[in-house]
Amino acid sequence: MNSHTASGTQKPGNIVLFRNEVHTSIAPGVHTIGGQGNSLAIETSKGVVIVDAGPGGKITVNMIENLRKITDATVYAIIYSHGHNGYNSGVGVWKEHARTREENPPILISHERVPLRYARYLETTGLQNWLNGRQFRREFKPYTADAFPLPDITFGEHLTLDCGDRKVELIHSPSETDDSISVWLPEERFLYAGPAVIRSIPNIGTPLRTFRDPVRWAQSLEKLYALNPRIVMPEFGAPIIDADEVRDAFLVPLKALRYLRKEVVDRMNKGMNERAILASMTYPDEMFGHKFMRSIYGCPEYIVRDIWRSENGWWDRNPTTLHPAPPKAAAAAILTALGDPAVLVKHAESLRDKGKVQLALHVIDILANAESDHPQVAEARKLKAELCVSRAKEMTSVVSRNILLSSAEDLLGLPIGANRALDPEFEFSWN
Numbered sequence: 041m042n043s044h045t046a047s048g049t050q051k052p053g054n055i056v057l058f059r060n061e062v063h064t065s066i067a068p069g070v071h072t073i074g075g076q077g078n079s080l081a082i083e084t085s086k087g088v089v090i091v092d093a094g095p096g097g098k099i100t101v102n103m104i105e106n107l108r109k110i111t112d113a114t115v116y117a118i119i120y121s122h123g124h125n126g127y128n129s130g131v132g133v134w135k136e137h138a139r140t141r142e143e144n145p146p147i148l149i150s151h152e153r154v155p156l157r158y159a160r161y162l163e164t165t166g167l168q169n170w171l172n173g174r175q176f177r178r179e180f181k182p183y184t185a186d187a188f189p190l191p192d193i194t195f196g197e198h199l200t201l202d203c204g205d206r207k208v209e210l211i212h213s214p215s216e217t218d219d220s221i222s223v224w225l226p227e228e229r230f231l232y233a234g235p236a237v238i239r240s241i242p243n244i245g246t247p248l249r250t251f252r253d254p255v256r257w258a259q260s261l262e263k264l265y266a267l268n269p270r271i272v273m274p275e276f277g278a279p280i281i282d283a284d285e286v287r288d289a290f291l292v293p294l295k296a297l298r299y300l301r302k303e304v305v306d307r308m309n310k311g312m313n314e315r316a317i318l319a320s321m322t323y324p325d326e327m328f329g330h331k332f333m334r335s336i337y338g339c340p341e342y343i344v345r346d347i348w349r350s351e352n353g354w355w356d357r358n359p360t361t362l363h364p365a366p367p368k369a370a371a372a373a374i375l376t377a378l379g380d381p382a383v384l385v386k387h388a389e390s391l392r393d394k395g396k397v398q399l400a401l402h403v404i405d406i407l408a409n410a411e412s413d414h415p416q417v418a419e420a421r422k423l424k425a426e427l428c429v430s431r432a433k434e435m436t437s438v439v440s441r442n443i444l445l446s447s448a449e450d451l452l453g454l455p456i457g458a459n460r461a462l463d464p465e466f467e468f469s470w471n
Contacts, residue, residue: 083113084204087113090117091223094126097130114138175439179456232273236275240336313357372410425449
């Protein structure tokens with residue numbers, strides 16, 4: 041088996057894309073070909089089965105070039121690992137490739153809920169651009185329907201593809217999305233687990249995303265581990281082939297998710313609110329210190345919040361926020377109460393100088409969130425932007441970093457990504 045090269049240290053802006061990957065054999069007739077996440081090419085007697093078509097443009101063209109270094113066979117099918125934007129926007133490029141070769145277009149296969157997700161994304165395109173811009177630190181173009189090519193075939197829980205000499209099974213394994221699937225080659229005991237396994241802490245509770253059920257994710261991990269895979273391909277990073285590491289890739293996150301569920305539920309049953317729960321949680325090193333639980337993208341606090349969301353409504357338990365006053369009226373009242381706003385700014389600066397950046401953010405919020413052209417409010421917003429950048433440097437999660445850095449630009453009235461050249465440098469590797 042060749043060594044896998046698809047996941048060296050990545051620049052923060054390219055954490056989901058592998059543009060120039062060398063095609064690599066993982067199992068007989070199974071290769072990575074670059075793309076968004078670990079896009080795969082699986083050789084069968086009926087043609088090549090592609091797992092995720094990539095985002096389109098040069099990246100998908102590069103994927104096709106990589107494939108043609110391996111085989112000249114027809115592309116028989118394209119499997120959607122899940123419905124997130126970009127993973128299969130490049131389907132049209134693959135279809136055009138088939139047309140130029142005078143071949144039938146590939147069959148498109150996904151879970152039955154993918155079309156529903158695509159419809160939501162098109163309905164909320166402005167919101168999706170806003171969310172993605174802040175999570176990935178760049179401007180996004182408005183979605184169009186061609187970014188979401190609909191599948192030809194959908195399935196519910198399980199589908200076995202007729203690939204001639206090779207059995208290819210598709211298994212519903214909801215995790216990051218409710219439409220996530222895994223690809224299982226039983227003869228080779230090869231599993232592409234999709235977003236269920238990512239060589240870091242499960243990506244649950246991401247601040248800008250819809251609810252991701254931790255209990256359901258744990259159930260998927262349990263179901264996939266029961267297959268007894270020999271080779272596990274995560275969504276990002278190198279394949280997992282050591283037997284002990286295969287075990288840990290499933291059982292450590294599974295144990296951690298069940299631990300978090302129990303601890304959060306115990307606290308909710310005592311009447312604690314979300315912030316009190318976050319402040320009281322502990323994260324044992326035996327689970328959260330494991331290399332497959334690194335907080336490089338998500339983090340434990342995110343998961344705690346999604347467990348809270350699974351059992352609670354939107355109210356934060358503060359009666360003031362139940363039926364709030366109009367923002368401008370509240371801001372005017374706060375400014376009047378402050379007397380001299382400069383005192384608050386100085387106190388926030390003092391906290392910052394003592395290294396208490398998060399406390400400084402809480403203090404400056406009283407003034408920086410005001411909707412006013414008061415000169416002290418402008419000063420407070422500038423200070424808050426500086427504090428966001430400082431706080432970003434303290435984060436291990438790239439999502440937290442990016443949101444803080446994007447928030448700084450919002451506070452300064454700058455386009456998202458305008459200050460990317462000034463972003464703090466950090467190393468990032470899915471391995």
